[in-house]
Amino acid sequence: MKKEVLDHGYVELVEHWGSDERIIEAARMSTQKGFKGWGTSESPGDEKLLKYLWDNAHATPFEMAGFIVEVKAPIFVFREWHRHRTQSFNEMSARYIPLPNENYIPTVERVTLTDAKNKQAQSIKPLLPDSAEIWLSNLGNIYSILESTYQAGLACGVPKEIARLVLPVGRYSAMRASANLRNWLGFLKLRCDPSAQWEIRQYANAVAEIVQQKFPRVYEVAKEATGMP
Amino acid sequence: MKKEVLDHGYVELVEHWGSDERIIEAARMSTQKGFKGWGTSESPGDEKLLKYLWDNAHATPFEMAGFIVEVKAPIFVFREWHRHRTQSFNEMSARYIPLPNENYIPTVERVTLTDAKNKQAQSIKPLLPDSAEIWLSNLGNIYSILESTYQAGLACGVPKEIARLVLPVGRYSAMRASANLRNWLGFLKLRCDPSAQWEIRQYANAVAEIVQQKFPRVYEVAKEATGMP
Amino acid sequence: MKKEVLDHGYVELVEHWGSDERIIEAARMSTQKGFKGWGTSESPGDEKLLKYLWDNAHATPFEMAGFIVEVKAPIFVFREWHRHRTQSFNEMSARYIPLPNENYIPTVERVTLTDAKNKQAQSIKPLLPDSAEIWLSNLGNIYSILESTYQAGLACGVPKEIARLVLPVGRYSAMRASANLRNWLGFLKLRCDPSAQWEIRQYANAVAEIVQQKFPRVYEVAKEATGMP
Amino acid sequence: MKKEVLDHGYVELVEHWGSDERIIEAARMSTQKGFKGWGTSESPGDEKLLKYLWDNAHATPFEMAGFIVEVKAPIFVFREWHRHRTQSFNEMSARYIPLPNENYIPTVERVTLTDAKNKQAQSIKPLLPDSAEIWLSNLGNIYSILESTYQAGLACGVPKEIARLVLPVGRYSAMRASANLRNWLGFLKLRCDPSAQWEIRQYANAVAEIVQQKFPRVYEVAKEATGMP
Numbered sequence: 001m002k003k004e005v006l007d008h009g010y011v012e013l014v015e016h017w018g019s020d021e022r023i024i025e026a027a028r029m030s031t032q033k034g035f036k037g038w039g040t041s042e043s044p045g046d047e048k049l050l051k052y053l054w055d056n057a058h059a060t061p062f063e064m065a066g067f068i069v070e071v072k073a074p075i076f077v078f079r080e081w082h083r084h085r086t087q088s089f090n091e092m093s094a095r096y097i098p099l100p101n102e103n104y105i106p107t108v109e110r111v112t113l114t115d116a117k118n119k120q121a122q123s124i125k126p127l128l129p130d131s132a133e134i135w136l137s138n139l140g141n142i143y144s145i146l147e148s149t150y151q152a153g154l155a156c157g158v159p160k161e162i163a164r165l166v167l168p169v170g171r172y173s174a175m176r177a178s179a180n181l182r183n184w185l186g187f188l189k190l191r192c193d194p195s196a197q198w199e200i201r202q203y204a205n206a207v208a209e210i211v212q213q214k215f216p217r218v219y220e221v222a223k224e225a226t227g228m229p
Numbered sequence: 230m231k232k233e234v235l236d237h238g239y240v241e242l243v244e245h246w247g248s249d250e251r252i253i254e255a256a257r258m259s260t261q262k263g264f265k266g267w268g269t270s271e272s273p274g275d276e277k278l279l280k281y282l283w284d285n286a287h288a289t290p291f292e293m294a295g296f297i298v299e300v301k302a303p304i305f306v307f308r309e310w311h312r313h314r315t316q317s318f319n320e321m322s323a324r325y326i327p328l329p330n331e332n333y334i335p336t337v338e339r340v341t342l343t344d345a346k347n348k349q350a351q352s353i354k355p356l357l358p359d360s361a362e363i364w365l366s367n368l369g370n371i372y373s374i375l376e377s378t379y380q381a382g383l384a385c386g387v388p389k390e391i392a393r394l395v396l397p398v399g400r401y402s403a404m405r406a407s408a409n410l411r412n413w414l415g416f417l418k419l420r421c422d423p424s425a426q427w428e429i430r431q432y433a434n435a436v437a438e439i440v441q442q443k444f445p446r447v448y449e450v451a452k453e454a455t456g457m458p
Numbered sequence: 459m460k461k462e463v464l465d466h467g468y469v470e471l472v473e474h475w476g477s478d479e480r481i482i483e484a485a486r487m488s489t490q491k492g493f494k495g496w497g498t499s500e501s502p503g504d505e506k507l508l509k510y511l512w513d514n515a516h517a518t519p520f521e522m523a524g525f526i527v528e529v530k531a532p533i534f535v536f537r538e539w540h541r542h543r544t545q546s547f548n549e550m551s552a553r554y555i556p557l558p559n560e561n562y563i564p565t566v567e568r569v570t571l572t573d574a575k576n577k578q579a580q581s582i583k584p585l586l587p588d589s590a591e592i593w594l595s596n597l598g599n600i601y602s603i604l605e606s607t608y609q610a611g612l613a614c615g616v617p618k619e620i621a622r623l624v625l626p627v628g629r630y631s632a633m634r635a636s637a638n639l640r641n642w643l644g645f646l647k648l649r650c651d652p653s654a655q656w657e658i659r660q661y662a663n664a665v666a667e668i669v670q671q672k673f674p675r676v677y678e679v680a681k682e683a684t685g686m687p
Numbered sequence: 688m689k690k691e692v693l694d695h696g697y698v699e700l701v702e703h704w705g706s707d708e709r710i711i712e713a714a715r716m717s718t719q720k721g722f723k724g725w726g727t728s729e730s731p732g733d734e735k736l737l738k739y740l741w742d743n744a745h746a747t748p749f750e751m752a753g754f755i756v757e758v759k760a761p762i763f764v765f766r767e768w769h770r771h772r773t774q775s776f777n778e779m780s781a782r783y784i785p786l787p788n789e790n791y792i793p794t795v796e797r798v799t800l801t802d803a804k805n806k807q808a809q810s811i812k813p814l815l816p817d818s819a820e821i822w823l824s825n826l827g828n829i830y831s832i833l834e835s836t837y838q839a840g841l842a843c844g845v846p847k848e849i850a851r852l853v854l855p856v857g858r859y860s861a862m863r864a865s866a867n868l869r870n871w872l873g874f875l876k877l878r879c880d881p882s883a884q885w886e887i888r889q890y891a892n893a894v895a896e897i898v899q900q901k902f903p904r905v906y907e908v909a910k911e912a913t914g915m916p
Contacts, residue, residue, distance in 0.1 A: 074852075075856065076852065079766070082769050083769070085773075086772075094763075095884065104852060106852075110849075127844030128844070131845075132845065134843075135840050138836055138840075139836070139852060139853065142832065145829065145832065146833075146855070149826070152822065156821075157812045158798060158814060158818075162793060162797075164856060165761075165790075165826060165857035166829050166855050166857065167855060168833070168854060168856075169762065169854050170852035170853065197848050
């Protein structure tokens with residue numbers, strides 16, 4: 001499962017563990033009764049327990065499953081992502097290798113987007129599509145100038161860890177991230193939310209698709225409260 | 230994989246994720262070079278990197294693998310185990326069901342064990358095998374009396390959560406525990422150690438066998454420093 | 459601040475850090491505007507921001523304050539408490555010293571308490587006060603027998619770590635626990651709840667008093683959602 | 688306590704809690720013996736226990752103290768810092784306010800520094816002071832161009848969260864960070880190390896001074912193993 005996100009990014013599932021059933025099994029450790037089976041339209045089964053666990057914040061059984069993704073995203077997205085301290089991260093390092101020349105350029109539509117519920121997404125004054133287009137083309141030029149300065153530094157012997165000072169937070173980096181399902185759902189609750197920045201929301205939505213595919217019954221019970229699309 | 234431990238306990242592998250290779254892949258995110266292959270006797274390969282990571286405390290790649298076990302152990306062992314706050318737990322609950330009448334009785338050999346390096350394992354004065362045998366037979370009787378009191382309480386309507394007050398810390402309980410490999414190795418470093426109580430060491434040794442089977446190359450590089458048998 | 463809990467236990471404040479103001483300061487790092495002042499009845503001040511932070515799950519500023527308590531409680535209470543993995547614990551150890559002969563004996567009123575909303579607190583069949591009284595007096599006798607066996611073991615040289623096998627989960631132990639305010643509030647939300655066992659709820663209520671005294675404005679905004687009394 | 692770091696940054700102590708004595712008190716919970724007193728040149732006291740705790744990785748008592756700092760540092764330093772997931776952070780947000788025009792320009796001496804033990808700090812080929820000077824002056828110009836583009840975006844109505852795309856990782860941001868002493872020492876062990884980037888090492892050294900001032904006895908026992916200066 002690999003899903004493209006923004007102009008150069010992606011979210012790709014590396015591996016998952018556990019399952020809807022494993023979560024029930026873990027919850028039933030308390031009574032030693034194990035997984036009894038999913039229900040039919042006539043007689044409900046363990047989906048009732050799953051819903052009960054979620055609705056009543058019995059969160060620990062959701063720690064008995066999880067997954068690892070590989071993500072390519074701009075640095076400003078990773079800056080937000082890395083605040084989720086219950087995940088494990090291994091990221092590309094500009095101390096070790098020069099970061100490839102890939103930078104995020106939003107579309108005019110995205111930049112002129114207005115969202116009454118999300119004050120941070122708004123401009124203080126109206127942004128005309130023409131102005132947006134001009135600024136975005138400026139952005140492209142600036143990215144080129146930065147890359148030249150970066151390469152010039154590397155070429156004359158400036159250490160990679162210093163040459164990177166000019167890299168903008170719009171530049172792409174890549175990482176692997178691992179978390180258990182409880183913590184992924186916590187991430188989604190904050191990052192699928194309309195108040196989250198539009199860019200990280202696209203990544204969160206891609207993560208939500210993994211939840212839907214690999215843990216379809218958890219997806220059903222958690223969908224509304226987490227805001228998964 | 231299920232391994233019997235003590236007189237009624239066990240450690241059983243429920244599921245694992247990741248592999249020796251995945252750890253290398255995660256570490257190589259920094260340079261984007263991926264897993265290159267294990268070496269041969271003539272030309273060493275990524276086992277060198279694995280050893281480097283371990284020896285230099287580059288610990289995060291070891292978070293990209295892990296496993297879940299089911300464990301049956303006496304309460305006093307779980308009391309020590311649950312101090313490892315980076316694991317996830319789901320345990321049998323005496324609020325929900327009466328705990329079965331299974332209790333730990335050590336052998337005379339274990340009780341008279343002396344270990345010059347482990348002061349906590351020693352008695353203040355010499356314990357004669359005869360005295361040990363008498364006390365252990367006492368222990369069995371006490372366990373019976375406790376069980377009668379427990380059952381009498383439950384029978385006359387004392388709530389389970391109160392009736393359990395008489396349960397001794399020698400009684401068995403059961404749980405599932407999940408952690409990533411970095412945290413399992415941290416657990417093993419403390420609990421395979423000669424200063425750990427002999428009983429939890431038997432459980433730790435059983436966990437170490439899982440590491441050896443599922444992550445044989447990590448086992449090799451971490452064996453000495455963690456004290457895995 | 460020391461508050462007695464149950465028949466031999468207590469919760470005592472050792473030290474706290476941070477304040478209602480510090481939480482505002484931390485939240486205002488995002489805009490660099492600092493603490494502006496609390497309001498008056500005519501013009502509201504930063505208590506509005508505090509309420510906004512709480513109501514919208516902006517949880518990290520609440521990590522910039524916290525406190526440490528010393529607690530004496532029965533082992534079965536600590537077994538529940540130690541599942542809160544974001545706290546730091548240092549507890550008395552029966553490997554190092556014999557646990558003093560103090561054991562929890564509930565009152566008849568507590569044992570015959572019924573709570574329609576808390577199934578775990580209920581007996582399966584009605585418990586008559588007379589039966590409760592008999593069982594509780596039995597409990598006292600059992601505690602005495604256990605203590606004799608414990609002392610007999612210690613006296614003849616059984617190592618402390620083994621002699622403790624007979625200790626019941628009703629015996630008292632003691633610890634220090636430290637957490638930041640975010641995590642204390644998470645603890646209170648689960649342990650002031652009517653579904654929590656009555657005993658740990660008494661401890662949680664004592665912890666809530668510390669919140670009320672040292673962080674009175676946080677107490678006001680968090681009271682309802684956490685169930686603090 | 689406020690210490691200037693790099694050309695525009697600082698580390699300032701906001702508040703600390705606990706003390707060398709509190710750590711001893713916490714460790715002695717296990718035996719209920721409390722703090723006994725520091726020794727004299729003739730008769731050693733609890734500094735022996737403190738050293739024993741540290742040398743034998745009895746780490747939990749060090750969680751019973753801690754401190755909060757305010758830090759101003761370039762984004763690339765924060766990118767490294769935020770990988771320490773046991774700390775609490777509240778940072779300035781470029782979604783909420785424009786980041787002030789302050790950017791890190793290293794000295795020629797720093798850029799031409801060579802360190803045989805730290806491969807990441809080295810350039811692949813020798814860097815002449817003249818080349819360094821030219822590139823650093825370039826860096827200054829680039830920072831100016833970026834600032835103009837940033838301001839132009841904000842002026843024409845590009846939302847702050849998008850206008851920030853051009854901000855370089857050399858730009859300064861500010862945050863508060865809180866951790867207990869165990870976790871600060873873990874941070875110092877990695878970031879006072881010669882293999883850490885020179886810039887974060889200057890911040891780590893400033894944090895180490897706080898440890899030395901507020902927890903002088905912990906500083907003494909932990910100095911060598913953590914590499915505190």
